[in-house]
Amino acid sequence: MKSARYLPLILSTLVCVQPVEAAESAPAAKDTVVLQRVPVPGTDREMGMGIAEFPPNASKPRHKATGPEVAYVLEGEVTVQVDGQATRVVHAGESYRMPAGVIHVTTAGPEGAKVLATWAWVPGKPFNIRAPK
Secondary structure (H helix, E strand, O other): OHHHHHHHHHHHHHHHHHHHHHOOOOOOOOOOOOEEEEEOOOOOOOEEEEEEEEOOOOEEEEEEOOOOEEEEEEEEEEEEEOOOOOOEEEOOOOOEEEOOOEEEEEEEEEEEEEEEEEEEEEOOOOOOEEOOO
């Protein structure tokens, strides 16, 4: 019966923790739809082009790409956070580039975003690699 005295404390703690966890977990961005892939002659790489759609406030978690990327924001805006650099907001009509191996997070604004991306990669190997926090 002593444990029953602690039940209100435990329940109130759980109620307080749940909203914090929900606020910290932004929705995930949709998978990039690959539009085209083209071999790069004389190399083991190919160029890819695709559309990445982000619902409002959606995020691609900390990751690094194995090849360079160039992106153009078609709609909305994205915030690009690169480790060790100032956060940058990229609006529709603007572009950004990401060198290979740079850890970053991309997050859409409150209206969501649509991004046209191009990249170079080695076919059959992972392109995006999640990075620890």
